[in-house]
Amino acid sequence: MEERSVTGWAARDSTGILSPYSFTLRKTGPEDVVFKVMYCGIDHTDLHQMRNEIHMTNYPLVPGHEVVGEIEELGSDVRKFKVGDMVGVGCIVGSCGKCSSCKSNLEQYCSNRIFTYNGVYSDGKPTQGGFSSAMVVHQKFVVKIPEKLAPEHAAPLLCAGVTAYSPLRQFSGSDKVLKAGILGLGGVGHVGVQIAKAMGHHVTVISSSDKKKLEALEHLGADAFLVSSNAAEMAVAVDSLDYILDTVPAVHPLESYLSLLKVNGKL
Numbered sequence: 001m002e003e004r005s006v007t008g009w010a011a012r013d014s015t016g017i018l019s020p021y022s023f024t025l026r027k028t029g030p031e032d033v034v035f036k037v038m039y040c041g042i043d044h045t046d047l048h049q050m051r052n053e054i055h056m057t058n059y060p061l062v063p064g065h066e067v068v069g070e071i072e073e074l075g076s077d078v079r080k081f082k083v084g085d086m087v088g089v090g091c092i093v094g095s096c097g098k099c100s101s102c103k104s105n106l107e108q109y110c111s112n113r114i115f116t117y118n119g120v121y122s123d124g125k126p127t128q129g130g131f132s133s134a135m136v137v138h139q140k141f142v143v144k145i146p147e148k149l150a151p152e153h154a155a156p157l158l159c160a161g162v163t164a165y166s167p168l169r170q171f172s173g174s175d176k177v178l179k180a181g182i183l184g185l186g187g188v189g190h191v192g193v194q195i196a197k198a199m200g201h202h203v204t205v206i207s208s209s210d211k212k213k214l215e216a217l218e219h220l221g222a223d224a225f226l227v228s229s230n231a232a233e234m235a236v237a238v239d240s241l242d243y244i245l246d247t248v249p250a251v252h253p254l255e256s257y258l259s260l261l262k263v264n265g266k267l
């Protein structure tokens with residue numbers, strides 16, 4: 001197979017502006033999956049990287065790490081997918097395969113993991129993300145999107161979704177209805193509410209104002225809403241939660257939230 005040319009949207013500098021960019025995908029290796037990108041989420045890491053706010057961006061940079069697409073071509077050794085399958089790719093597209101993290105299926109902790117974009121692949125080429133017409137990814141880092149899940153809804157689950165799912169999974173498996181606190185209702189928090197509800201938890205959203213109360217209770221299905229700047233409400237809620245998922249991206253004091261946890265809670 002020849003290297004195929006694709007068009008992406010790339011940042012060329014730290015202005016945050018994207019422009020069309022043509023590049024080539026590597027030749028399809030035996031374990032590679034090539035897919036046409038159908039949907040791609042935007043999360044804040046994309047913006048940070050485009051603007052070089054983490055001071056590690058290599059330009060041109062094609063962002064996008066919540067990618068869903070339809071398989072067009074498979075490497076000769078790929079058995080678990082077929083052409084036409086809807087698949088997804090998240091934050092990483094490679095890892096060393098040898099360390100204890102990799103051997104425990106925790107490749108995200110591998111110190112040699114390869115990020116979906118702004119990384120360098122084993123062939124020496126820079127990785128480019130999902131703001132592109134197609135991608136080639138090793139099958140180990142490709143997941144099948146279930147048919148019942150709308151692909152456009154699946155895309156944000158591949159980073160924001162797993163960020164909430166992973167800690168919540170730690171609390172699943174209990175018989176009793178867990179009292180959940182979801183702190184913050186942004187990109188991760190709003191998914192966290194829905195996942196916690198799907199796990200059968202009783203969900204309280206904790207937010208600094210009541211601006212998102214309607215969204216939390218009416219649209220996302222939360223059971224309760226707690227305004228953290230309201231001392232009286234906070235006092236009533238002391239010792240009431242089994243866990244708190246903190247999704248606030250800024251550094252902030254934790255003391256007032258810790259008091260909401262049950263003394264004999266899981267944390």
Ligand SMILES: [Zn+2]
Nearest residue numbers: 096099102110
């Ligand atoms: Zn590793």
Ligand SMILES: [Zn+2]
Nearest residue numbers: 043045159160
């Ligand atoms: Zn992300």
